[in-house]
Amino acid sequence: MTDPAIAAHGLRKSYGDKTVLDGIDLTVPEATVFSLLGPNGAGKTTAVKILSTLVSPDPGSGPIRVGGHDLATDAQAARATIGVTGQFSAVDGLITGQENMLLMADLHHLSRSEGRRVTAELLERFDLAEAARKPASTYSGGMKRRLDIAMTLVGGPRIIFLDEPTTGLDPRSRHNMWQIIRELVTGGTTVFLTTQYLEEADELADRIAVLDDGRIAAEGTAEELKRIVPGGHVRLRFTDPAAYRSAAASLGDASHDDEALALHLPSDGSQRELRAVLDRLDAAGVEADELTVHTPDLDDVFFALTGGTAPSRPNKSNQPNQPEEAVR
Template sequence: MSMSAISVSGLRKTYGDKVVLDGIDFDVPAGSIFSLLGPNGAGKTTTVNVLTTLLRADAGSVRIGGHDVATATKRVRSLIGVTGQFAAVDELLSARENLQLMADLKRLRPSDRVITGLLERFDLVESADKMTATYSGGMRRKLDLAMTLVGNPEIIFLDEPTTGLDPRSRRTMWSIVRELVAEGTTIFLTTQYLEEADQLADRIAVLNQGKLVAQGTPEELKRQVPGAHLQLRIGGLSDLQLAARLLPGSTSDDDELTLRVPHDGEPRSLLALLNRLDEHGIDLVEFSVHTPDLDDVFLSLTDQNITNNLREEAIAR
């Protein structure tokens, strides 16, 4: 496989007059987790369908593992595994039978060792021969991902894989995803849970109204949003007033004896600020660093994009 597991350039897809994907570009290094975020209707599932050969793009190029999805479809399909938004398990079969079905479809021989290994990995041994109709939602999602791993795909597409799972089941899925990446698998993840992207993704792209409005690591995206600050608690009112004079732009709360100071949390400048307070004998009781999270990033980027579109429509009228 090439160093780039997924390469997308100028991807465009329309349905009639509706533009679903408007010339998007991104690259996913092999052995990494790439997360695509966006509100409902942004085009995430359409992107996954194009990348997994289920839908043909109107324009642009997509290469998976170095192979063009339009001209080397069979080769691309041999490299990938897909876990959709809903668990694709046959409820009339057991977990073992579902896995055997996938092994048969992929002409995997012998398959017994692979199936046993997957049942053990996903903690499904005790329920392996029970009908999956009796499984909990978390067990079905684990089986669904186990079925995706039959054949050991190099690139896995997870389309909102933890939707509807309880926190414990979700964290179990996170652990499995991390193990897969540690083994060299590339993960393309779409999710509605921003904490999930923050915890797992090496890089994140935000898709809104068919356009990529931002890309970067979680930390890079967080730095794009203003609002990072220090929260200082001071030992007395006079010290609080002095600290407010020393730190321009700060906001004090006399009742709580707290001071909010705009700050990016960079260690060197933080140390300089604390030293300055100490030099003036200010009684600092405690401090904490507050930075924007992915929720702030998501809301800022998507709201801004919607506002810009409305402004452009108003000008066009």
């Protein structure tokens, strides 16, 4: 087995008497998307800053390895493996998109010819070639975000930290960004994603950790997280009133919807529970006309784990979120 792209144990950070990260553990396999969810002020950005070597953890934190390098002893080597795209664009609006890219190439000490080659390839890849010679100030929000990520990729990082990369984007631009992230992972890049958009984490992440008040409240796949909160159920609908009544009699723990001829049974959606329901129907000699499984979504998980703090709704509004507090 290969080492994980990121491994942190007992990660702690305080500012004065404010504990921002209270001993969290994070493990991110290579070529996956790991999403850190949490309300404003939960500590997401602080975690990114520590893992990307921008901020030091508190004494007493456990070992932190990024790209196979221990941050305590070999931070420079770790930096060579990573790229960071923050909440707010690093694009310089006074120069062109191409000039922004070439500036990054210079900062990575690429030769003039190599810098121009990489710049041309990335501008084409991110559908920015036509606008390359225009001032970045004229770009739309989605174009600036694509340029921002393209600039991050100039150095060929194996690990990319994306801190709320789609904040303020319209739904179309957000979906375009999702496709870019999927392509990066397919190419072998590891993506550490912080977001408040629950749909975004559900769509992209291989694993999700919910951070609340400086601690990991829960971690798992999206489906695993959805199973830890109540509210899942199986819905059985019938067209024959007699079959409905027979099913209701055999499934005594079901709630009834007589008008719709439907029954609802609490369930975690697992194969075992579904088989048990079907076995009970078979024993009664009844067949449902429609069976649907309803599990809690990430909204329910977020509310349950973070004390009811409202998550962002990307398809309800195109307005940007308020940034996290200055100290996180």
